[in-house]
Amino acid sequence: SQELEQSPQSLIVQEGKNLTINCTSSKTLYGLYWYKQKYGEGLIFLMMLQKGGEEKSHEKITAKLDEKKQQSSLHITASQPSHAGIYLCGADVGDQGGSEKLVFGKGTKLTVNP
């Protein structure tokens, strides 16, 4: 079965610093999703990546999928307290993508100190 490993498990940064969160898969990724969760709330969709080498950005958050499609990174530039939360990566479990099910990593807890 497909597993997703996220690193680090938790991260504490000073406001204004850059940071990177990684998501590594045991199998080829056909659809990789990044979600953000604030404590006590649901998941908010950030970005989805499909193609090897693909990169997407939203405000100060950039996500990339490597050429081999087995690792994705989420980079935050000039972090702000509003970036704090739990970041989860999820992936389609189907062999060719398009499965109805997703598996998720265990999450990375980000704290941004003012």
Add this chain to the structure above:
Amino acid sequence: NAGVTQTPKFRVLKTGQSMTLLCAQDMNHEYMYWYRQDPGMGLRLIHYSVGEGTTAKGEVPDGYNVSRLKKQNFLLGLESAAPSQTSVYFCASSYTYRDPVEQFFGPGTRLTVL
């Protein structure tokens, strides 16, 4: 457009009691999912549905039952609650599975079983 809503938001049960969690979506999505989130375990799929009248088991289905009598609703039942079912439960929906597509999440239900 409310998106995905969950009822109730919080609940405390005694061991052996039963309850039903309700998920509703107003986006005409075909696919609906129930997850549980536990510290250090990430999100795990309990059951899912690929359409009205259909249900399927996910990763951790034991102790739960589901029903999808109407397209917009997905119910999660606990027949005899156990302390191990203390968790945060999330419902999600998506409109297709044929291509990688985001899942929309509800705000969660925090359940404590004493």
